[in-house]
Amino acid sequence: MKLSVWLLAMFCYWHAATGQHLSPFVLTAPPARTPTGKVPDAALAGNGDIGLTFGGTPDRLQLYFGKNDFWRAYPVYPGGGIALPGGLNVSVDALKGATYKVVQNPATADIQATFTKPGLQVGVKAWVAAMHNTVVLEFTATQTCVLQLHLWAPEGNTAIVRKGTSGNVSWVTRSFENTPLLEWPSHVALAMHAPGSNITLQPDRPVTVTVTLYTNHDTPRWKETAIQEAAGLTAARIETMRQAHRKWWNGFWERSFVEIGDTMLEKYYYASQYLFAASSRPGKFAPGIWGPFITRDSSAWGGDYHLNYNYQAPYWAAFSSNYIDLTDNYDQPLLDYMEKGKWHARTLLHMRGIYYPVGIGPKGLCTTRWPLTPEEMLRRYGTTENTIDSGYKFLGQKINAVFGAANMLMRFYSTYDEQYARRIYPYLLACADFWEDYLQFEQGRYVIAMDHYGEVMPNLRNKGQWRHMLGDYNSTLSLGLVKMLFKGMLQVSDYLQTDRARRQQWEHIYTHLSAFPVQEVEGRVRLKSVEKSPAEWHNRAMGLARVSIHGLVLPGEVCGPVTDPAFNAILLSDVAHWKDRMQQPGEWGNTLGNGIETCFPGAVRVGYDPNEILRYLKDRIRASSLPNGWITQAGGGTETLAAVPLTINEMLLQSYEGRVRVFPNWDRRRNAAFGNLRAYGAFIVSSRLTGGTVTAVNILSEKGRPLEIENPWKDGAVKVERNGKPAGTVSGKVLSLKTQAGEKLVLTKGRGHKRKEWILMRE
Structure with a gap:
């Protein structure tokens, strides 16, 4: 198959895969743990800087606006850490007792709410503009009703809060400055563009409300910029923002894909990618433990x-x-x-x-x-x-x-x-x-x-x-x-x-x-957490656990089946005994407290049975996750967003030991595919497994580095195309190929006699 045709096939396949599995999360009851000092259970939207948490009840919506760069720069928590800029309360008395349906859509990065009671249905569409500092809220109703809007910023915690109006813009500001031990000031402005604070919502006449947020870390003219941008938000300007928003998210979803034939895991795979993209963006402050989904000051560990x-x-x-x-x-x-x-x-x-x-x-x-x-x-x-x-x-x-x-x-x-x-x-x-x-x-x-x-x-x-x-x-x-x-x-x-x-x-x-310290216990060699310690439990060989994985496997990456097969066999044996300590489903790897993002991909890397890992991962998701798709644990928040994507990616593609391996820990009886995953060495890799056979491996070499790849067809012959042209055949368990920057290679199962590798390396 020519390279261009193969790429087109993979692109079409991606649309089929992600179109099916970018599933929405439907919340049918008001959030019970919002506000919170940890992960909120409400519907979430964000642009990697600003986060929207959609809280409250149908008649008393409470929308919280977080921002990654709004901190109280105080060196002790509680009190210090990331802070809450403010929120918007939307009261609709006519909706008291209405049913609740809120849909969080990863595909379009928006929230769509429908509140219904006899004779009245109110709809709300909310999105955080991907390329702008604005939250957009669009209200519709089947019968006339009144919306009451209250824009607010929290008092207390040494904050200075001010509010006012400028034309059709209402604004509030919140500032931390000039207090002992504060290392630098933070200011935020929230500017709301709306027809008024009391809006009569009529059938077939949608109303749009926007809230624009800027801090002094965005611009020295943070307040003026927020107010001016809010005042200029015409219908045409909002439509331009909407198109930019769609373009950004469409581009995001086109960057890579996986297809593993498991609807539940694919749903959480893409939900986690969505929530991370909603939390992190270049040019902005990094997300803390809770990302931009902050619903109060003094969140756990200061966020x-x-x-x-x-x-x-x-x-x-x-x-x-x-x-x-x-x-x-x-x-x-x-x-x-x-x-x-x-x-x-x-x-x-x-x-x-x-x-x-x-x-x-x-x-x-x-x-x-x-x-x-x-x-x-x-x-x-x-x-x-x-x-x-x-x-x-x-x-x-x-x-x-x-x-x-x-x-x-x-x-x-x-x-x-x-x-x-x-x-x-x-x-x-x-x-x-x-x-x-x-x-x-x-x-x-x-x-x-x-x-x-x-x-x-x-x-x-x-x-x-x-x-x-x-x-x-x-x-x-x-x-x-x-x-x-x-x-x-x-x-x-x-x-x-x-x-x-x-x-x-x-x-x-x-x-x-x-x-690395090990000890034989009851006839089995096990990892010790430390060689020796005053803490007695450290001196028992408890086997591989989360903290050791950090040093050895992820992110340490100094152990593995390629690096040291004998030592890896010890780690694999330890993982095989994790189930011995389970008391209930979801406890595998002891990850209810911490470590789902570490233990599951760590188990993949050492080579534990993939079907068992996937079964335990689904049990873990069922044991502790929220209606918005966020998998929770006791000790943190945003880190769990890596758990499912990293586990699946590592099953389909590994490269951390200096060798690219496709489907390295996957049951070959299960069809799977992935597109545009990134491997060490600056390689972009796509492949498909069908009927127990890898159909092809597509590789883009960004930097022209040497490629070492484990033969996808064991030690059989492999045909190589370079930029769409035949480039010979190689064989062996491990293939070593020279590449050039920007070169596109396609590997397929070959036939006939072995060719010398130098044919591929002449260029």
């Missing part, structure tokens, strides 16, 4: 950037899903904190490099200081000692900055973008500086002391007694992530042709880090 996995995990599926631009905002908070990180390393540990606390925010903000008074410390943590680590929450962990580097390396391997590599290299180098100083070389190996597998801190349960728990030695989290770092340093420095003189030391560290 901050928690660096011991919560901040990193939401992005993990975006790399392989080919949504690289949605990861653009990730690096800036880490880069902005570097000067403080250097101060922490120098002052607290007398080290070079950077040392980060557990939680940060934008613009160099630390969100995780201990309470500022001994009395508050005693009330919350059971001790008056609020000067631990000079008042910052490191919680016994040295690894947070390196944990932050994981996503940088994932993006680099996915794109081989030189400009990006130069942007993040100073951060990686600062991490290397720290660990060169911190590591101890003992008896021919590097060891890691006093970097803890879990958070170690005073709390009310231990009555403020915590120091006896310090002393982890060779945590698997630390060993894995440090190994990941120096592997990355070798590759990025070589790519950039810099720091050649330091590579020998980095290679020595990489090859001489302590082995």
Whole structure:
């Protein structure tokens, strides 16, 4: 099949697949946990900066507007962290007792509500403009009724709230400024364009209401800009915004697809992609734990950037899903904190490099200081000692900055973008500086002391007694992530042709880090979380779990069936025993608390049975998910949006071990297809499995890097096309092909005699 014909076939196939599985979520009852300090259960829409949470009842709608860049830049939570800009209340007395139907549409990124009672039906269509700072609300009614609108911003928490009108625009502002310990001011304006605050809604006469939001982080003229843009929103202007909105979302859904023949999992796959795209956008502040779906101040953990996995995990599926631009905002908070990180390393540990606390925010903000008074410390943590680590929450962990580097390396391997590599290299180098100083070389190996597998801190349960728990030695989290770092340093420095003189030391560290600890228990070798620890449970070989996966498999990526088959067999055995600890459906991998985005794709990577993984994943979704499609867990929010997409992507395509593998952990008896998933090496890959056979593999080489790919037809002959022209045949279990930048390859099952590989490599 010619390349152009094959691509057309895949494109048409995509439309069939996504058209069927971009399923809406229908909410038939008012949300019960909105507002909340965690994930709201209401219908959601967003543009990666502004989030709309559609709360309330038919007669008393409560719409909440969140914004990723509106923070109270105070270093302690509660009180500090991302804050609520405000909302809009819509009262329709005539709808008291009406039925509730609200539809969240991922395909069109809008919310459509229908409220019905005898003689009256009111419709609301709501969307957050993909390319503008405006929320659009369109109201219709079958009979005359009155809408009452109240635009508001919350008082309290040191906020300064003002309101007023300017022509046909009503506005409110909320500001945090000029208070002790506030690191920088935040201001937000909400400007509503409406026919009035009391609107008579008549049959066949739709009414449009818009709310435009700007902060001082968008523009110095935040208030004036919001009011002026709102005032200029004519019907023609709104229609232009609508067309831009449709174009953006249509383009988003065309970037990649999967088809696995499971309607439920495909529905949650695309719902998760929708919610992530609604939460993250290039050029905007990065989303915190709850994204822009904020419904009150002082959300859990301040809604901050928690660096011991919560901040990193939401992005993990975006790399392989080919949504690289949605990861653009990730690096800036880490880069902005570097000067403080250097101060922490120098002052607290007398080290070079950077040392980060557990939680940060934008613009160099630390969100995780201990309470500022001994009395508050005693009330919350059971001790008056609020000067631990000079008042910052490191919680016994040295690894947070390196944990932050994981996503940088994932993006680099996915794109081989030189400009990006130069942007993040100073951060990686600062991490290397720290660990060169911190590591101890003992008896021919590097060891890691006093970097803890879990958070170690005073709390009310231990009555403020915590120091006896310090002393982890060779945590698997630390060993894995440090190994990941120096592997990355070798590759990025070589790519950039810099720091050649330091590579020998980095290679020595990489090859001489302590082995990952294991122990034989009851005849089975199991992973230990740490080599030794004062905490007794650490000294038992409990097997592979979420935190170890972070270091070893995801995002650490230093273990796997290609890298070390023998060690991978130990990890696979551990995963096989997760079911032994289950008490009820949904508990596999112990992911109800945390870790669905880690344990499920981690199990895929080590090679656990794919049908079992999919069955357990569906059980987990049923056990804890919301009517809006958000899969929930106790310890966080946005990170779960990576769970289903990453699990499925990893089943269909893997490349993290330097080798592209199509359908590496998939039941070959089940038909499946994927289009335009991204592989390490800057390759865009599409393929289809039908009747137990891979029909073809389509590969775009963006940067012309060498391609190593596992033969999709075992060790049989493989025909190669390059840019639509035959280019010979190769065979073997692993194929090594040279590529050129922009080159398109098609691999199909070959026939006849083996051809020498040099035929393919002449160009």
